[in-house]
Amino acid sequence: MTYQIRKATDTDREAIVEMYRNASPMKKAGIDQWQDGYPNIETLTQDIDLWNIICLC
Structure with a gap:
Protein backbone atom coordinates (compact mmCIF):
# COMPACT_ATOMS: atom_id res chain seq x y z
CA MET A 1 0.00 0.00 0.00
CA THR A 2 1.27 3.45 -0.90
CA TYR A 3 0.67 6.42 1.38
CA GLN A 4 0.88 10.12 0.68
CA ILE A 5 1.93 12.78 3.19
CA ARG A 6 0.51 16.20 2.46
CA LYS A 7 -0.38 19.42 4.20
CA ALA A 8 -3.94 19.63 5.52
CA THR A 9 -6.49 21.80 3.76
CA ASP A 10 -9.92 23.16 4.64
CA GLN A 35 -3.20 21.05 27.16
CA ASP A 36 -4.47 24.61 27.63
CA GLY A 37 -7.67 24.08 25.66
CA TYR A 38 -5.89 22.85 22.55
CA PRO A 39 -7.18 21.73 20.19
CA ASN A 40 -10.18 23.87 19.44
CA ILE A 41 -11.75 25.05 16.19
CA GLU A 42 -9.88 28.36 16.26
CA THR A 43 -6.47 26.76 16.64
CA LEU A 44 -7.39 24.12 14.07
CA THR A 45 -8.29 26.80 11.53
CA GLN A 46 -5.10 28.70 12.28
CA ASP A 47 -2.99 25.54 12.05
CA ILE A 48 -4.50 24.68 8.66
CA ASP A 49 -3.97 28.25 7.41
CA LEU A 50 -0.34 28.18 8.59
CA TRP A 51 0.17 24.68 7.16
CA ASN A 52 1.05 23.28 10.60
CA ILE A 53 -1.01 20.09 10.14
CA ILE A 54 -0.09 17.24 7.83
CA CYS A 55 -2.25 14.34 6.69
CA LEU A 56 -1.27 10.76 5.99
CA CYS A 57 -3.50 9.48 3.21
Whole structure:
Protein backbone atom coordinates (compact mmCIF):
# COMPACT_ATOMS: atom_id res chain seq x y z
CA MET A 1 0.00 0.00 0.00
CA THR A 2 1.27 3.45 -0.90
CA TYR A 3 0.67 6.42 1.38
CA GLN A 4 0.88 10.12 0.68
CA ILE A 5 1.93 12.78 3.19
CA ARG A 6 0.51 16.20 2.46
CA LYS A 7 -0.38 19.42 4.20
CA ALA A 8 -3.94 19.63 5.52
CA THR A 9 -6.49 21.80 3.76
CA ASP A 10 -9.92 23.16 4.64
CA THR A 11 -11.47 20.04 3.09
CA ASP A 12 -9.77 17.98 5.83
CA ARG A 13 -11.29 20.03 8.65
CA GLU A 14 -14.24 17.72 9.45
CA ALA A 15 -12.03 14.61 9.53
CA ILE A 16 -9.57 16.37 11.84
CA VAL A 17 -12.37 17.52 14.15
CA GLU A 18 -13.63 13.93 14.28
CA MET A 19 -10.13 12.74 15.20
CA TYR A 20 -10.06 15.29 18.04
CA ARG A 21 -13.47 14.05 19.23
CA ASN A 22 -12.23 10.46 19.21
CA ALA A 23 -9.28 11.48 21.39
CA SER A 24 -11.59 13.06 23.98
CA PRO A 25 -12.11 9.79 25.92
CA MET A 26 -8.32 9.49 26.22
CA LYS A 27 -8.21 12.86 27.94
CA LYS A 28 -10.98 11.83 30.31
CA ALA A 29 -8.92 8.71 31.12
CA GLY A 30 -6.04 10.93 32.23
CA ILE A 31 -3.99 10.75 29.03
CA ASP A 32 -3.25 14.46 28.74
CA GLN A 33 -1.68 14.77 25.31
CA TRP A 34 -3.16 18.23 24.67
CA GLN A 35 -3.20 21.05 27.16
CA ASP A 36 -4.47 24.61 27.63
CA GLY A 37 -7.67 24.08 25.66
CA TYR A 38 -5.89 22.85 22.55
CA PRO A 39 -7.18 21.73 20.19
CA ASN A 40 -10.18 23.87 19.44
CA ILE A 41 -11.75 25.05 16.19
CA GLU A 42 -9.88 28.36 16.26
CA THR A 43 -6.47 26.76 16.64
CA LEU A 44 -7.39 24.12 14.07
CA THR A 45 -8.29 26.80 11.53
CA GLN A 46 -5.10 28.70 12.28
CA ASP A 47 -2.99 25.54 12.05
CA ILE A 48 -4.50 24.68 8.66
CA ASP A 49 -3.97 28.25 7.41
CA LEU A 50 -0.34 28.18 8.59
CA TRP A 51 0.17 24.68 7.16
CA ASN A 52 1.05 23.28 10.60
CA ILE A 53 -1.01 20.09 10.14
CA ILE A 54 -0.09 17.24 7.83
CA CYS A 55 -2.25 14.34 6.69
CA LEU A 56 -1.27 10.76 5.99
CA CYS A 57 -3.50 9.48 3.21
